[in-house]
Each structure stands twice: as C-alpha cells, then as structure tokens.
Amino acid sequence: MKYVSFLKATNFVHNLLINRIPEGSTVIDGTMGNGYDTLFLHEQVGEEGVVYAFDIQKLALERTKEMLIENNIAIDSNRIRLIHDGHENIGQYVKEPISVAMFNLGYLPNGDKEIITQNSTTIQALSAALSLLQARGIISIVIYYGHIGGLEEKQRLMDYVNNLNSSEYTVMQCSYLNKEKNPPIIVLIEKNK
Template identity: 40%
Template structure:
C-alpha cells in the first residue's frame, strides 16, 4: 500500500482544525491551490493571508481565487513569509508551508532555510491554542534535503510542553521523497 501524500495529510489535519470564521495563512502561495483550499474552509467571515515572493505566483493565485469567486476572503501579499507578524490579524488557526519551487516558475526563487526557519518561528507565535502549522518538505531537489533536515530538527527541538510536533513519511527523505512536518500548539 502506498503511504498517503504529504499534501493529503496536511489537508486532513487542517480540515480537522480550521473552522468557519477563523484566520489561516498560506505561507507559500505558489499557484494558489492551497490558498483556495483555505479560502473554502474559512467561510465569508474568515480570512486567509497568502505570502509569496514571486509576482507571477501572486498573479496566478489571484486568477484562481477570482475564478472561484473567493478572492474577497483572501489578502495576497507579495512579501516574504518572514513578515507574517507584520501583516496578519491574530489569533491564527492554521499556517501552511509548501516548500521548494513553483512548478514552471523561476527556479531561483526557491525557499531557503535562512528564511524558512524564522518564518516557521513567526508562524508559531501567531498560532492559537490547538492551532496547527503544516510544512510539506521536498528533499528531492538541490538543497532540498538540507532544508528538510533543518525543518525536522527545528520541530524536534520545540518545547513539548507547548507544542506537539509530528513527522509523516520522513523516513523516505534520503530517497528524495516528500514528507510532512506538523506542529500543533497545546
């Protein structure tokens, strides 16, 4: 039997946590698939903040959300996810990270541990009690394994009295297989 995809597990964890009317963050908007997923969950009283450093990604996500008639639920920010605290209303129920590069986009605009780790820390600061952070890691591309290992070490180093960290499918990382790290605020 094939293990569940990291992105599928992330969506299941989020569906179990995020309620209508709450705030969610997509820290890596890309083509906006996850932003759309979050916008569908939060309802008209909720809010989604989406961050990406690529203008093309923001434009692509804006088109997707407009077509779904859900753009009014989302603030798309052409900014690094390190700026989470500067832009988002708190408390936040869910923060999603989907690391790596935008398929078909600028391959130089890849996520980097030097900004990913501070952004993960910032995400934990805004998370409500019971709220969850998910981070899909892609060890298959150049630099991806180092970033994925850094995320795993960071999650393992968190104070277990405050945060419950889990890793899913991480044993396949040395074969380049994607895995998921989740952190829930106790």
C-alpha cells in the same frame, strides 16, 4: 469524476486539516505557489474568516488570482490577502491569532526552479507563525527537498522542530516509505492547550 489520491502530500494535509479550521478564523498560507492551499483555506474559514497568503514571486500571485477567479471568489475583499512578500515577514502583516498555517517548501511548481525557499527565512516564518498560533492550532509543512539547497533546508527545519518545547507543542512527522527520489516529508505541529 477525476481520481485524486488521498496520499498525495497536499491532499493528505488538506484531509487532516479540514475539520480543524474553525469558520471565521484567521489562517496563513506561507507559500502561496499556485494557490491550492489558499483556495482550500478560503473554503474552510467561511464568510467571516481571513486568509493571508504569501509569496515572493509575482507569478505565484498571478496564478493564485487566476485560481480564485476560476472558483468565483472575489480577490479584492479583505478576506483573502495576497501578499507579495517573503513569508519571513508574516509578523508585519498578521496581528491576530491564527488557527492554521500551511507551508510547502521547495520551488514553485512549473516555475523558476532557481527560486527556492531558504532555511533561514523559513525558520523565521515558522517562528512567527508559532507565536501567532492559538491553542490547538496546527501548522503543516510539506518539505520538498529534491533540489539544490533542499537537503540543507530540510535538515535545519528538522533540527528546529525537534527542539520545540514538548510541553508547548506536539510535533509529528509523516513520510513515504517506498518512494524514491526524495519524496516529500510532512511535518505537523500542534500547539498544546
């Protein structure tokens, strides 16, 4: 069996969310990337749930389709909607309440490192996801910021979440203490009851 660290940022988030996604719910992968979160979300929502996955890069859609096919998942169903558009346009596609939204900020791994998430569109996307989030729903954000523009996005995003109304949302930050070179930061937002 292949060892996968529980403390790898994306694995950590998956383990936190695994029991928080009700079967049949609607969820969002705001940054499709290579499809790992899309696949994870699909496995959690079951036969009646819907996954909306967004990315501006055609390569991300292709890689995600490949991953889903490798896992014998029909990509032509309405249960997984791969959307070639920016996550700032979530509100144009998703109308129903969501239980979870996931974002991994930065650039597409093994892709064009010049194409990065931007603080303005990320905050728009987060605002849209928050407006759809049902009570006890969670948004996860993994902030990768060791690239040009990453520090600015991280700071703007942290300012935004620090100012969320504490009576409406609980915001938690998880970070690595002994890693060098801008280790990822995990932000979790739960909508209060």
